[in-house]
Every structure is written in C-alpha cells, then in structure tokens.
Amino acid sequence: MNPGPLSYFLVSAFGVGAVVSGWLVFRTDSMLRAAYWLMVSFVAVGAMLIVLDAQFLGLILILMMSGEMTIMAIFMILFMMNPAGLNPMTMVHQHRTSIIAGVGSFVVLAFVGVVAEFPDRPVPAGDATVALGEELLGRSMLVFESAGVALLAVMIGAIALAAKQGRFGDAYDGSQEPSIDVETEDRS
Amino acid sequence: MVWLPVLTPLIGGAIILALRRSQMAARVASVLVMVATVAAAALVASLEATGTWSWGGQLDLAVSVTGFGRTMVVLVPVIATAVIGFAATNSEDDRSIVKLLVALTWFVAAMELLVIAADFLTLLIGWELVGAASWVLIGHEWRDPQRPRSAREAFVTTRFGDLGIYVAAGAIFAATGSLRYDDLAAVSPGWLAIIAGGLVLAAAAKSAQVPFSPWLFSAMAGPTPVSALLHSATMVAAGAYILIRLQPTLSAVGWFSPVVIGIGLTTALAGGMVTLAQQDLKKALAGSTSAQYGLMLIAVGAGFTAAAAGQLTAHALFKSLLFLTAGVALHASGTLDLSKLRLGSALPRVAVLFGIGALALAAVPPLGAAFTKEAVLAGAFHAGIWVGLGTAAAGLLSTLYAARLHMLAYGPGPTRDVHTPPRRGEMVALGGLAALTLLLGVLWLPGGDAILERAAEGAILSPTRAETILSLALVVVGLTAVAVAWRRGRLVTLGMPARTRAFIAGWWGIPTAARVLIVDPVSRLGKWLFIADRNVLARIADSVAAFAEYTSRVLKRLVERGIDGVVWGIGGATIQGAEMSRLADDRGVDGTVEGVASGIGEAGKQSRRTQTGMSYHYYTAMMIGLVVAIAVATLWR
C-alpha cells in the first residue's frame, strides 16, 4: 500500500503535534495545563491512528484519553497539595541525567526505527474493525479475558487503597502492622 | 627368647615402679633386675638367637644377637649393674630415687633393643628411646629449671642425628623394600651412599663427635650415675656400635672410610684438648668421652672394627668407673672444680680406684685399654702415616689429661675432711668396675687378638715394634710432662691465658656457634613466621572480607543514592577543585585553606543531599541497566 501525499502530510503534522505537545507537558508551569497538553498529545496520536486506517482504535483512544485527563485534572484539583494544580510550578530533579536518558532513548529507538529492516507487509484492504472483533473473540480470547480480570482487580485494588470510608466506617481503622509489643498496647 | 634382654629390664622397671612405696625394696629390686638382665643377655648371647615381631604390612621388627652384639648385649647390663648398684645405695631417703632407678632400668632396656636390632626400624626405635630416656635422666631434677633445659638441648641435638637413621631406613626401604641389615648387601651404590651418610650422621651425633660433641656437656646436668651410664656403654656407645656392626657393608662406599676417620681424628684431637683445658671434672670426663670415641671411629674408618670394639669395651669399663668416682668426689666435697678437689689424702681408697681408671685412660700397659689403644694406633698407621701420627698425638693428649685429672682430682692435697664418705655399696660397685678394668689386661696375653677378633667378628692389626715403642714413649712423655707441670703448680692453668682455656674448654666455641647459627635463627624464623601468619596470611583472608565489606558499603550507598550520585559526586568534586584553585589564585594561601574547608563542608552537604535513596534513582539505574543490557546482547553474541 502506498500512502498518498496527504497521508504523509497528515502523519507528519500530527506527529509533530504529538511530539511538541508531549514536550510541553513538562514545560508548562501548571499541572493542570500539563494534563491538557498530555491530552493533546494523545489526541494527535489518535488522529495518526485514524490516518493509518485504524479509525476505531483512534476514536477509542481520543475518547478515553479525554476522559482520563479530565479525571486527572479533577483529581489534582481535589487532592493535591498544589491547590487546584493551577499555580505555576517546576519540580524537577536530576535534570541533566533525565535529559541524557530521554535523548538517549530517543536516539536509540529512532536509530532502530530508521536503520533496522522491518518486514514490508502492509495491511490489506478491508474492515480492520471486523478483524479485530474476530481476533478478540477468537484467538486472543484469553488475552481479552485476562485484561478483563485485570480491570476487575484494579477496581478492587484502587477502591481498597483510595476509599476513605468503607462499609464499616473509617477505612483506615486498624490498617497497619500488628503491634510488636502486645503488652504495651494492652497497658495503654 | 631373644627379646629377654629387653623385656627383663622393661618388666623389671615396671616392678620397681610397683614397689615404689617401699624404697628399700625398690633399690634391691633394681639391682636384682640388672643381674637378671645380665643373665638373660649372657644366655641370649650364647645362643646367638634371632627373632622377629611383625607390625603388619611391610613392617617387621627383626632382632639378632650376633657379632659384636654378643659382647655388647652383655657389657651393657654389666656396667649398668654397677652403676645402678651405685645409684641404689648412694642417695639417702629420696622419693625420686625410684623414678631414677626405673628410668635407668628402662634406659638399659632401650639400649639393649638398640644392640640386638637387626633392622633399621628396630634400630631407630631403640635409638630414639635411648635419646628420650636420656632426656628423662638428665632432667631428673626437674625442679631446677636449668636441668630440663639441658635435657632438652641434649635430646634435640641427638634427635637431629636420629634423622640420619630415618634417612637410612627410608633409603634401604626404597632400594630393597626391606629394612634388614642383611639386605644392605643388595642395595645399589647410590642408595648405599645415602644410607652410609645417614648412619655416619646419626653415629656422630650419638657418639658426641664434632660438631655435636657439646651435648655431652648438657648431659652433665643429670645425676652422676646417669652420666656414668650415658658415657660408657650406653647412648654414646650406640654410634660407634652401629658403625662397628655395619662397617663391612658401609665400607663399600668410597668416602666412608676417610670421612669417618676424619671425624674421629678431629674429635680425638679437639676433644683431647678440651679435656685438657677443662676445669670441671665431669665436663673434662665428658670431653674425654668424645675423644675416646673419636679413636674408635678412626679404627672403624681404618677397617679394624675389632680394635674399635675392644676400645669401646675398655672405655666403657674405665669411664663408668671414672664417672662414679667423680660422683663420689662431688658428694664428698660438694664441688667438681678441679682446682679445689685433690681428695687423694681424704679418700685414699677411692683415689686408687680412680687411679686405675686414669691409668687405663692414659693407656698404660698392661691394662687392656692400652692394648686396644695400640691396636687402634696400628690401624691408624695402616690407614696412612698422617692418620697414624694424628692418632698418636691424640694418644699423647689422653695420657696428658688422664694424668692431669688424676692429680687434680685425687692427687694428694690439703683436703682432709669430707661431707659424705662413700657408702659400702658404692665402694663395691666401684671395686667391681675397677676389677673388670684390670681384668681386661688379659688381652695382653697371647691370643688376645684372637679373642677380640672373635668377639667383634672383625679385623685387628697387631702394632709393629716401632708403633709400640712410639706409643709407650708418648705415654712416658705424657706422664713426665704432667709430673713437671704438677711440680710447677701449673697443672690447673696449663700456662694458658684464661680466655683461651675457657674457649677450648667450652668446646672451641661450638655451642655459641650453634646458638648463633642455628638455634636463634630457627626460633627467630618461627617468631617471624608467626607474626607473618597473624599479620599477613590471616589478614589476607580478613582483607578479602574487608574488601567485600568495603565494596558492599559503597554499593549500599550507591544503590540507595542512585548511580546518579556518583556522577554528582565526581562532578561536584571537580567543580569544587576548580573553585578552590580559583580562590587560591585570588586570595593566596589563606584562601586555599578556606577553600578546602568550605569544599569539605560542601562535599558533606552534597553527599547528604545525594544520600536520599529516592525512587528516581531507581529509574536512572533501570535506564542504565537497559543500555548495558543492549550493549551486552549486541557485543557478546
């Protein structure tokens, strides 16, 4: 399949957008803005997916990430010490090392992407979403189910960790190691 | 049967020990045991018995009573009877007497085993047991810290010689797979040389030849009967005995004869002068023992073992007599200093007995000792004119010191009263020995040569007329010289400067040399090695551990602080260094100090800051790990 020039343009444009917005995540002053730049990056990637004939997945990604980032924003406003996550802030450490690591990762992976030979077997024309559905309920059933169990597990785990109140009152009540010195405890 | 001469004193010793509650019984028993031993020995000697005792495997203890052994096996208990008899009656109520008697008895057993041994293992057993027994005997008075030390010196010196037997035994075993004397004949020349070397070493050490002679001085720390026994037919005799016994085979080794003669002649001359110069009666006698054994070695080296055997027998008799009488002198006057004794007037009968011994020592005919000495001289001349002349000189020396000793110890003198006159039993023992010494004069009778040759199963050479005249002349010269010196009152000092005399009397400085060259270096080496062991070897292990500890501490910091911390640390140090040099530039020396101080403070802060153990360091480590993994997987395929 030979992508047309439009595809090239779109992919390049969204690609630049995804990278730039990703970069801005860590360049902005406010956590809230960071969250929105992250969302932009995701949306750009989602758009690239759509260009690459994976419309279904692209849309899912855009929808999901919009939702997630909204939650993240709310979360920050609700919980974090940086009130409303709106105040300007830069909180970084080991900056040099991080830049080296980031650039290094980029260089290595880009090198792999550009230099390495990958098989040339483009996607055949057809409804990719149908193929996905068949895969999902066929060969990769187990993967799908496992992912479902994982989602269940994370729900249980997240609630267990984050809930402040449980059915039995304060969720934090007694959630600690047993006292090593029982007698002291009895006396007190 | 053949074991009787060993078993009798061995079991007898145990009986004496069992009787220790009654001193009297023990004393009597000890003499009886010795008499029984003499009887047993005589019986065995007449039967020429042999026997073996298997130790399993390839080890058999073989014994046989043959050759000179027949004489020796009897001679040892005979002299021991006298000595033990002397010892049993000599001391008053003394609880340790039993121990002494038992040790003496067992000592005889060990010596008898040595004498009847027919293979190197048995020989070695007897040889070492004799040494160990001598340690017990010399160190008898153990409460005095000096005596055990002397005993140790004596034992260690002779044990060094024992190594020779070990080597000889190993060599014959390697060569033939057997340890028997009989198989020596089958040994190849190379191994035989090693065996000969080992035996000569062992014999030289045991018979107190140069350079081992000084141990005899240490042996003087023992009680008198011990010295008497040690220096006559036992212990010292072992060296000469084994050479006499094995000379026929060993002489096949080219260097055997010259080396043995050389050792013997050197010792005879050096020892003679030591004796002459000695101021202490017992030590003088000890020196003369070395010298006399030197004469025997000359005879062995020359090939006339019968002469050596004869000399050994004669010497055993008169030397035990001399030692015991020296003991009487010590008891009587409380000293052995030759310048203070002169007990002739106080103890005339003892003086006569001592005189008999001294005459024998001086080789005055018609005593047996004179006969054997002339045989030795003849043999020496046979070996070479210079050997002969040297031996003659040694003979002159023996005449000189014998006469000197007699004059100084038991010559007429001012001493009238003595603390402890000899007891009757002691006198009997002395008399017996003197009688035997005199009895040996029978050798002068026609056929004396033949008796010796038969007794020793070896050769003897009759002296030529010239040799006889020479030796008699030397005896006369010697006696005259002593008489002159006596007259002039210079017998004690011999007209020599005191230091020279002390040097010679102290065995030509050999003990000092041995201490400086061997004993001290070895013990210092031991100390050094110990220090090295503690401080180096043990530390190596410790330092490996310490290194691991250090690495782990560094790592512990690293893993928690993150690899990043190192980079920071190095970077920080570089910056600090640059900063410091700048400051130094700006503000001179003061600034440098300030810079250092602030640098250290900053470094401390820096390290505190980096010692956080934060999760982002985990991240850094992971990324580095990823890179390294890629590198490894790429490079090492």
Next chain:
Amino acid sequence: MLTLAIVVPLVVAAVTLAIPKRHEHLARPLAIVTSFLPLVVVAISWARFDFSTGFQLVESAQWIPSLGISYTVGVDGLSLPLVALTALLFTVSMVFPFDVLGKPRAYFATFLFLEAISLGVFLSLDLILFFVFWDLSLVGMYFLIGIWGHGEDAKRSALKFFLYTLLGSLALLLGILGIYLYTDPRTFSMIEIIDKLPVPAGGLAATLIFVAVGIGFAVKTPLVPLHTWLPPAHVDAPAPASTILAGVLLKMGTYGFIRISLQMLPETFQRFALPLAILAVVSILYGALVAMAQTNLKRLVAYTSVNHMGYVILGVAAAGAIGLGSEASRSIAMTGAVVEMVAHGLITGALFLLSGSIYARGKTYELDQYGGLAGASPRLSGIMMLAAFASLGLPGLAGFVAEFQIFAGTLGVFPWLAAIGLLGIVITAALFLRMIQQLFFGDLPARWGDWKDLKRAELYALVPLAALVVVIGVVPQWLIRVIDTFSQMVARG
C-alpha cells in the same frame, strides 16, 4: 548395621532435645550410652573385616535415583580406622567433664548430631551423601564453637571457621559436580566412579576439577596457606569441640584427598603429586616453626596440627605419585598417612582435652603463667607428657609408627622433600619439650597452690586415648593390616 551408627545418634539427638527441662541432667548419660553404639558397630565391622576385598558391609538404598544420588554406606581399609577413631573420640569427648553453660540438652544433642554426621562423612560411598554430611559438620561445629566457646572472640572465630570452610566446601561441590557431569549414566556413586574413572585424564577439565576439590580439602586439612581459620577456631572452641575439630574434622580433609582426589582422579593426582608434596613439606615446617613461637598452649597444639596434617599429605602425595619410587614405598607411605590420621586424632584429642583440663583450673592458656605442675598433678603431667612425646614421634607410641612409615615411603618417592620434611621432627621435639618444661618443670607459682590433679571423670576420657596411643605404638598389627589392604591397592595404581 553401619546405618545404625548414623541413625541412632541422630534419633537420640532429637530425643535429647525433647527431654523435659526438669530431667535435663539425663542428657549426658543418655548421650554417652548412645555413643557406645557406634563403637560396638565398629568392633563388629572390625571383626568381620574381609581382607581380600575393597568396599564391604555396603548398605545401599535409593535416594534420588533420577539424579544418580543414592544412600550408600560402607567401609574399606581406609575408612574403617577413621570411623573407629571418630566413634572413640566422640565418646571420650562426651565423657570428659565440661561446663555446658546450663544447656545440657542442646549441648549433647549437638554432639550426638555431630557424631552421626562425622561418621557419615567417613562411611558414605556416594558423593552427594558425603557432601551432605561434610557440610552439616560445619554447621554443627559452628554452633558448638559459637555457643559453648569461650571469650568474646568465640563468635567471630566460629563465623570465620564457618565462612572459610564453607567456601572450601563449595569449591569441593563444584569439583564433585564436575566429576558427576562426566559420568554416564549420571551417578554420584563413589564405588562406580572409582571403578570407572570417568573424568578423562590429562585434560583441562580434570585439572580444574582437581584444583576445585583440592582447594576444598586443603582448607579443611588445612594446608598452608589456607590454615588461618584453624588457630582462632581452636583457641576459642571448648575443649571437647577442639578435640573433635582436630581429631575428626581435620581428617575429613585428608580423607577427601585420598578418597576423591587420589582415587577418582589418579592420573591428575600423579601430575600434581610433587606440588602437593611441596605444599605438605611447607606445612610441616611452617606449622612446626610457628608452633614453636607460640606462648598459648592451645594455639601451639593447633599449629602442630598443621604440621601433622602436613605429614599426612606428604604420605598421600607420595602414595599417589604412581611411577615414582617402588610400589612398596608408595604403599607404606599410604599406610603411614592413614595411621598418622588415627594417631593424630588420638594424640591431639588427648592434648586438647588436657588443655581443657588446664584451662578449667587456671583459666588461661598462656604457658608462662604455669610451671612446676609436675609435682602438683603427676597424673595430668604424665598423660600430657605421653601425648606430647607421642606427638613428637617417639617410638613405642602411635605417632612414630605413622611418621616412620610416611618418611620411609616418601624417601623412595621424593627423597629431597622427605629429607627436608624430616627437619620438622626435630622442631616438634624442641617445641614440645619446651612446652613440657614450661608447664611442668621448675617451680610451682604460688597462686597454683591448690592445683588439683585430674579427676576421675577426666581420667575416664583420657586413659583410653593414652592407652590406645601406646597400644598402637607397640602392637600396631591389627591396625596396619586393615589399612594395608587399602594401601596396596592404591599403590598399585
């Protein structure tokens, strides 16, 4: 039957631990009585010993057949004397009175455990079984030294002992694995390996395996310079543990040299015989010289162990040098080495027990603190002198029988080394005589005025050892004949 000797002490050890607190005084009699069982087993084995074959009284059971691991025990001319020695030393060490610091159950249980383990080392005929017992002996000894040792340093010494010997034993394990991987079908059976010699001779692999097991055994033996764990372990260990350590555990190293290095890798051993013999001579002289510089009684005896183990290794090296010297020489060297193992066990065992007696009375091992004890304690002095003389190789005592054979054999194989090694005999003589002199002769210091002679219980432990030392010195036939069956086989190559 041999299995009984291992299992019963183990079971009784567990039982001992389970004794109720108020009956804990029963632990000692129970342990002592139990320890007689291995002695009986040894006696029966000795009586039934078949001189015409090698391994005998073999008992075998499957253990992990999938990996070629089996439970196999048996004896031959090499192991039977060592088993006997082990059984005897454990009995006397338990009989010997010792302050168990209020933990009699744990103490005697540990001892019985260690006895079973040590017997197992010498009895096992499977490499893994051997290694199992080998390593457990370290554990047992670690706790013995750590809990009942004296001085603050005891823990350190215990750890040092454990660490050092564990490293050695792990090297040994690598070697064992190396041998195992060459067997086909895979097996750890000693009998089969000795029979088939699976490791190809002359290769790098054989060398590496030899070096690995060699390190393991050299640490345990110990050969200079791997001996540094020994002196602190001995000084801080309680007297009965020292006895076991010197008498039994060191023998495991030399036993291993014979059983594994020599018997399983004969060609390689032959190539390395000379270096090994040199190391042995170094150990002989080094141990003797360093012992001479000691002022501490126990340390002195410990270093003489280094010296004596050097004799053993010298004999073993000579025995394994196939092609050098005569068969008779090699055979007698091997016999001597094994007799030395037994003799050293008895003698040094006695010496350590006696140092324990002295320490119990004087609370110090420093020689210059003592003097003139001969008068105050004739029995102590007598046995000590006997042991010392046996140790320095006096004829009529066990040490001589061993050393003579070692040197007589080695002289035919490595004449120069044997001659140099002989110097050790003189040095040990000097140092033991000095020790005797310092302890027993001279004047009794005033503060030892109420010095007591050996008690009856101490005599019960010491007299059998002393008696055996004399018996082996005078009538060693019964021992040498058993060993000789083995020596001749090894010497034949």
Next chain:
Amino acid sequence: MTEAMGQAAIDILPVLILAGGAILLIFYAMFVSRALQVWSALGAMIVLAAAGFAAGWYLGDAPDVTFFGTFAADRAWLWGTLIIIVVTALTVALSVEWFQSDSRHGEYYVLLLLSGLGAVLLAGAIDLMELVVAMLLSSVTGFALAAYHRKSRAATEAGIKYYLIGALANGAMVYGVALLFGLAGGTSFEDLRTGLVDADPLALIVGFAMVAIGIAFKLGSVPAHQWMPDVAQGAPAPVAAFLLVAGKVGALIVLMRLVMVLPESGVGWRPLIAVIAAVTMTLGNLAALWQDDVRRMLGWSSVSQTGYGLLAVVAIGRSDIAVSSMLFFLAAYAMGNMAAFGVIVKLRGLTSRESFRGLATPHPWLMGALVVSFLSFIGIPPLGGFTAKLLLMGAVIDSGYAWLAVLTVINSAISLFYYARVMGPAYFDDAAEPRPLMGSLASWALGIATVAVIAIGVAAQPLAAAWQALVLLTG
C-alpha cells in the same frame, strides 16, 4: 470455534477456578458483616484447594498448548501453578491474624487470589500480549497488596515505589513487545520462533532488552530489582513473603519460554542473562551484607536468589537439567522464603537485627525454622536450597558457563555472612525475654514451609522424577 473455546477453557481449569473463586469471594466480602470478613480466608483456601486439586489432576495428562497457541498448559506450568497456589495458601494462613485488625480485609484475599492468578497466567503465557496482560494483573494487584496497610507510612511508600518501578518497566516492555511484533509479524511465541529467524538483529536486541526489563521487574533481577528490599521491608510481612516469590515463579518460567524462541545468532541472550545473573546475585549479596533490618536483608537476599535462579535460564537448551533445576530452585526458594517470613510474622513483624539476639532460648522452634530457611538459602545440604543450587550449578557447568558456578559459590559463601549475623546472635547471645507471638495458624504455615524446605532436599526423588524429563512448550 465455540467448541474449541470450551475445550480450551477446560484446559485451563485451575485458572478458571481461581478467577471464578475470586469473583465469588468479592461478592462475599462486599455483603457480609465485618465479623464474617475473616471467613474470606477460608473461602480463599477453598478456592486455592480446588485450583490446586485441578492442577494436580491435570498433571497426569497435561493439555499442553491451548487457547489457539496463546497459552501453554504444560506440565511445567502445572507445577509452577502448584507452587504459586501453595505459596498463596501459606500466605493466606499467615495473613488471617495479621490483618484481623484491619476494618476491611475481605478484599485482601481477593487481591491475593488475583495476584496469584496473574503469576499463574504469566507462567503459561506463550503470547506477548498474554505476557503483558498477565504481568499487569500480577503487578497491579501487587501494588495494591504492598500498600494495603494504608495507615502505615512504610507500606504506602513501598507500594508506590513498587508501582513506579513496575510502571516504567511495563512501559519499556510494551514498547519492546511492539518492536518484536513488528519484526515477527505476530505476537505468539510460535510467530516469534518463525518470524525472528532473519530479523534485523539491532531491532531484535533492543526489543528483547526492553521486554527483558519488564520480566526483570517481575523477577526482581537487575536492573529492576530495587523494589524487592523496599517491599520486603515496608509491605505487610505476609504480603512481602508472597510478592517476593509468586511473581518470580511466573516470570522465570515465561523468561525461559521466551528465550527459547529467540534466535541465538541474532541476540546474545545467553551471555546477557549470564551477566544479569552474575550482577544480580553479587549485588544482592553485597547489599544485604550490612542490613540491620532483617526484612530488608531478606529482600536483598531475594535479589541474590533471583540471580541464582537465572542460571537455569542460561542453561536452557544446553543442559537437560535446566528445567528441573529451575523448578527445584523455585520450590526451594519459595518454601524457604515463606518459612523465613513466617517466622517474622509469627514474631509479629519483628525486624530489627538487634531484637533477634538471644531469641533461640525462649523460641527454639522459631529460630530453628529460621535457621533451616537460612541454611537452605545458603545451600547447605540436605535442604531444598542445596538441591536447587546443585542442579543449577550442574546445569551451567554443563552449558559451558562454569564461571557462573564459581561466582555462585563465592556468593553463597558471602551470603553466609549476613545470615550468620542474624543466626549467630540469636544462638550465641544470652537468652532474651520471650516475645509476644501470633497465633497457631501462622505456626502451621511456617511449619509446613519449613518441613517442605527440608523435604525438597531429603525427599527430592518424587520431584526429581517428575521434573526430570520436563520440557517447556512454546507453541
């Protein structure tokens, strides 16, 4: 399709039982009163017993590759599953009293079951996506479990640090999976085997290295090992015991399966794993050397144990004892770890080295169990750890990596040092006061684990026979 699906579902019956049981249990925990929450433990036990029974049942006739080539329900997997189930069951037993005070602990058992399920899925995964998902399930539950003591600073800190490392590792792994997918054209291991033969080596190496990071995290090997000491120290003690072991079982098996399909000419995985093993065991040991916190020390020692376990991976395909050595290692290590942490649980979380002084006198049995587990870690025969180390070293020597065996030996000796720093004072110091203890359920758990440690060494034959000819299927 449906029929095949049904058959496949039956093939992984233990998985279904665990998942279904967990779901039932969450309903129970959601609706019963607080007093009845504790019975969740019993429920979990029943589920585990059923799953274990199912796994045991299948041992006779293993279904092998199922679910269209995404899952290998072979014998090795069944054995791995059994080990995980036993570990989980022991953890449940250790947890009952420990979590009693927590107002909500029903969910805890559910998470535990799901975490065990994650490890089980990991052990059988022969598809990269299944690998990712199983890893995720196992990790995500692990994060929650580690931080389960919400009130405890240490536990929450351990949880988030665990999470951060896990998330980064997962990120890298997912990227690596994408790369491998691109190279091979598929995600199943069978695809990898055929597709990677001529693959571009550079991309292959980078892709594998990134996947390996993810697996290394689960294994606790360098460079993603740092969570182990933190979790060991900070997480609730029963959870720490569980987390150090369960993931390792799944990850080690799946790593073995993965490397088996890689072309050895394209990526030097064998030396790479060897280096990782060497660094891991050495680093873990050295870092453990001076720890004064016994739990943290156990965490570091667990790092070094991972290093030993990797030896089996180095030997796979070259030595016929690689698989059995791995299973012996997993079983022995799992039981030793459960015993050691069991002792700590029994001592109510006692962790400072100082507090172990002289404990042997008041608590001989507890210290005895501790010593057994420590000696097993060192590799003293006849304990399980010895058998494992014997086989591991045999396998690497067999594979031409004798230097790794030598390094293992040196490390074992070093490890003695820090174990002795706990054992020594416990026995050699003066008797301490008795400590308050947990109840009898913990005793049972640690007793069983201790006996198992001994049994794996002494009665190794059944296991050795069962594991001797085991092969790992990859599709």
Next chain:
Amino acid sequence: MIDILLVVGAAIFGIGVYGALSQQSFVMIMMGLELMLNAALLVAITFWWASTGGNPAGQLLVIVILAVMAIEAAIGFALVTAVYRSRKADITEKLKKLRN
C-alpha cells in the same frame, strides 16, 4: 512513512522517559509513563499497518496497551492518594523511609 512514524514514536518515548526521570511530583511522573505507553501504542499500530500484513493481533495489542494505560493510571492515582493521606507527600523526595 514508517520511518516517520517510528521516529515520532521514539521521540514521544524519549520525552516520556525524560518526564518520568525528571519530575518530582508523582502525578507528573505518571504523565511521563503515560507518554511512554502512548509511544508504544503508536509503534504497535505502525507495525500493524506496515509490517505484519494486517495481523489483527496488532490492533488487539493497541487495546491491550490502552488497558495498561487505564489500569496503571487507576492504581497510580489510588496509590498517590493513599500516600498523600498517610504522609501528606506527593513528591518522591518525601518518601525515604525505606532505605538501607
């Protein structure tokens, strides 16, 4: 085309790594991690599109990555909340109880 996509993916991944390593706030770190996953997602779909003949597994892989994102975000938030409640800390520097 595939080059562009892979370089973009690499760039996003690199930025993610940078963020994860450099940020102090947990939430910001999580953003970095999400970016890394984002990159993986892009790469996966790239290969699906260009190199695997449209193997539907590629699409599924994207879904799997989406699940990973969601799950990690969820548990991450929960943990941050828990830490914040127990420690009043939301940056890594404040968590240093667990160390040697």
